[in-house]
Amino acid sequence: MSDTRFVNQRAVGTSVLPDEAIPLVEGFGRFLNDIQLPGTYHVAFLRSQHAHARLRSVDASKARMLPGVIKVLTGSELLGKVEPFRSMPNRFSGGESVQHWLAVEKVRFCGEAICAVVAESRAIAEDAVELIEVDYDPLPVVSDPRMGEKDDSALVHDSCTNNYLIKREYERGDVDEAMKAAHLVVKRKFRIGRKQALCLESRGCVAAYRESTFALTVWMSHQLPYVVRHYLGKHLGLHENEVRVIAPHTGGGFGQKASIYPEEFVCAHLALALRRPVKWVEDRLENMVASTHARDQYIELQAAVDREGHLLALSSDIWVDVGAYSTYLWSAGMEPLQTAGLMPGPYKVPALRYRTRGVATNKTPVGPYRAVGRPSASASFELLLDEVARRLEIDPVELRQRNLIANEEMPYRNSNNLVHDHVNYVPCLKLSTSKGDYAKLREEQKKAQANGRLRGIGVSCFAELTGLGTTTAVGPGTLLQPGRDAVTLRLETSGVLTVAAALPSQGQRIMTAMRQVAADELGINLEDITCIINDTATAPYGFGTFASRTAVFGSGAVIKAAKELRQRILACGAFLLGVPVEDVTIANSVIHTLDRGKSISLREMAEKSYFSAKDIPEELNPGFEVTSFYDPKRGSFAAGAHLVAVDVDPETGEVKIVRYVATEDVGTIINPSVVEGQIIGGIAQGIGEALLEEIVYDEQGQPRTVTLADYLVPSALDVPRIELHHANTPSAALGGFKGCGEGSIIGALSAISCAVADALSQRGGDIHEFPATPERVLRGLGVLPGGA
């Protein structure tokens, strides 16, 4: 329990304009590709044209002779020099995958890097790539996880006995008994297509030898600079503190830039070998195959309910197509474990069983992307609940209300072993249905149906565990545990405050949020506070920006450090004013006595403290730099309820969202406008998942979605105006903050999927494969043969 917190002028809770946005809006951002060091060499990769093949030979002789080419690096040259990526072991691990930075002997997915060409320009490097001759010996392709798990399947990794990169079974409570005793058991199968984060800025790095005092400096478009630094040191045989990692302005991350990839590590190796800066910018064609994909699940689930629709048990069987390698850092376990383990969401599920598998295939590896397994899990479960509602003739909202974990029931330990507390599931649903006038929506639906129009309504409720502390793993069984991050607060010689944390921003306005919290905690003017966030040389350890954690960790650590710093400031200030420390406080960057009779500015105090230290007793002048680590121990549940109405055109299958109401519980809000932007952004990505986005491969493992004309993300016409409401309740973490970056994509995919299914159900139609493309909608309606 912390002491009473001093809170000053309430910067927290106001939509402070973010200073950090100014360079971006004026065109003076510094993204990775904007970094131009003299003497830079440019890298392009030769990538595999085959999904699975032995590399009989790689002949780069013509490429090496092209004027302007400095070097062509192959996988065999790296053998023995660098450690390949061995998949992060997981408590429930299946096979181990070994990923060479450049393919040796075999390629396992279309797009896998085979050679790195270093040249004076990117254009020349690409010219050289075209001159490299590769002799491929094609091997059988594994392109479907349910085929890939069969005993007679070809193996993606012949060092493994099968293609399971992860497999886990779990049971709590007696599921079979519950199924027998149930009034109704409903079974459904769903297919959720493959996606990718589609950051507008692709990946990239600049690696430089002795650019500053560090042996190696790497700028990387990445979310986790300290983690990258750790692994660079490990894999390149450098001391970690000889390495500096900087995340420049980053054009989107969403989890895709939180894995460790071979390409950047190749560049770092080249920089050390060539002693020149080496730059690689992933172009969009590369990004479509070289950066991690997401989702790609086959989900079979059954729910048992009683006569009133109360859930008795939930059982699921899940196959995830995790691609050719277990992604370095997070492992192939992320999607399979989260889809299965987090499926209950905010609903009381007394008995739970799941069997989940991550099966290797010859496709791009799957890694974390906004909310990971939760959108697919939630959408499947919500669709199942709607089926229960139809069969029992209970209104879908009513059914959910009966099953949501009520506030009075908290803390509530669910059958997936998560404890729900400090979160507003029912209030969110109530507010969405009241603001959305749910009853009227249903009436309008009936009228529409009478006029031959297909209107559908979907509602979804989600639970989102954010700000995970050390006792709660990001994925059950993963050994990589984020959970403690540090913030340094430093009062500078002129009395301004620096907040430093290794929590880079991809637009979440972390700097602004931490400044707001610091302003309130310390009584320092917002304008006098600067935040630095992206550089391992200037910020203390932080795991990074991931899993909706920066509001909790950054703010929590600021609060902890501020408590100590404030005491020091007041002690020193009191001495300088010649009054007891109980008589002073600080506001608006001025230390003053409570009766306002005496005061000293922070600037004056700082200058005296730094430059006239002899005049102040040492115990009152210990320095004004405080670093605090914060571990919230558990996670903080955020929540939401999304209510969506869609119109389906029964001739074309087009789905239009006609109404979107979202209520979320995101805890104590630091900056309302920033939060709103995060939520709506998440909803937009959910719309993409529900209706537009899909990565398609053919049976030979050849990608068919290769450009932005193939992979469709929502445009300004595809995202309706969102009616956003809040039913916030503080978390138990310091400050009462919660993360808010990921929840809304869950709500969106689920609510829209349910709305489409609801529309189709009025004509006896159905849909179980997503995204709900117009064609799948028509098949679901029976207008085209095949069924969805």
Added chain:
Amino acid sequence: MKPAGFDYYAPRSVDEAVHVLADAGRDCRVLAGGQSLMPMLNCRIVSPAVLVDINRIEELDRVEATDASLTLGALVRHADLLRNPQIRAGWPLLAEATAYVAHPAIRNRGTVCGSISHNDPAAEQPSILVTLGGTVVIAGAAGRRELPAEKFLTGIMSNALEPGEMVVAVRYPRPVTGTSAAFVEFARRLGDFALAGAAVMLTIRKGVCEQARVTVVGMGDGPFRAHEAEAVLTGSALNGKTSKDAFNEAVAKVVAGVDPSEDVHASADYRRHLAAVMTARALQTAFERSGGA
């Protein structure tokens, strides 16, 4: 995604351009708007040895509207067309379809002639030229020639240009009075390539359809001119009572006649179904615009 190297020419006249093309041989591309060609170059789908940039040829940047026809030079941009009140008034089908072409920045550079030459089956401009009965004006070393649209458009992404030739203009006859037209399209998002679309022109006098032109977009090879559907409609009485059956029959002919391909966005089945829906909607809209409904 940087293009491979090429020799670059920017001639200032059609004669100069034709000269350069004659010397350049087969491995040569003409650059007009570049909105189709540059992506192909950047992706290295094509890597021509020679690029002939015609954007400096002022005589090609011309719009000429007469009582008989509309002539658009090879540098007329989609956006120019949309901004031109004469074209909107005299060739409304052309204006309506052009609004579906991509997005403003693409329309500011992309040319009508370029889109037609490129002949992507999902593009709007080739089908409009066919529907309006237009022609393509070609220049080469031997002089100029003019081909009807359907002779120029030889197949998917191909045209009848011989090496050394270039398109200098397209010409659209002025629709006769009493003609109403409609263009509809279905795409995944506004501005995307059509999954299917239909362009319809109906000339109806005293309740009788004297002429019908129906072209379907997105059907595999290039614009699908629905001759059989047109035959069903031509000469038939079209009024509030008879139009439904006539249109249904016309649509059935379209469905029977198209041979769409499948791609990552749509199966052949779905495209065929959309062809029917789009044709029906275009017919209905054109009919309503004629005042007949």
Added chain:
Amino acid sequence: MAREQRIQVTVNGRAYDKVVPVRLSLADFIRENLYLTGTHLGCEHGVCGACTVLMNGRSVRSCLTLAVQAEGAEIVTIEGLRAEDGTRHPMQQAFHENFALQCGYCTPGMLITAIELLRENPDPSELEVREALSGNICRCSGYQAIVNAVLAVARQGAAG
């Protein structure tokens, strides 16, 4: 045949005289030869819109334009939007005040497209704004704040 050419081009009001490879895109020229890195590359095939600049007053995809094609042209990029005294363009100010950018990567193209829209249609409906912006992809914001910003500028303009 030399694969380089001399070009003279005006960018943000300043005249430049440079020799460039003929295959160099206008985007790369602006970014790497002129160090104006505010214009961004998101796809290099014309779809995402992040590279949009004004060329002779019209919005174009600088990734689909060769630098040599800009010979004699006037280019305006995001860096050229501010007034001579340094004040931001009203559209930039509105984006900032409406939280219409998050990662900021799409922002250069969005600003240019929005500015062109209001020049041609000073009082657009929300639907018209969304249509005009539909060729610029934003992955962060869900567009609502961007639309709000554009409508705010339109209202200001209407108010005189």
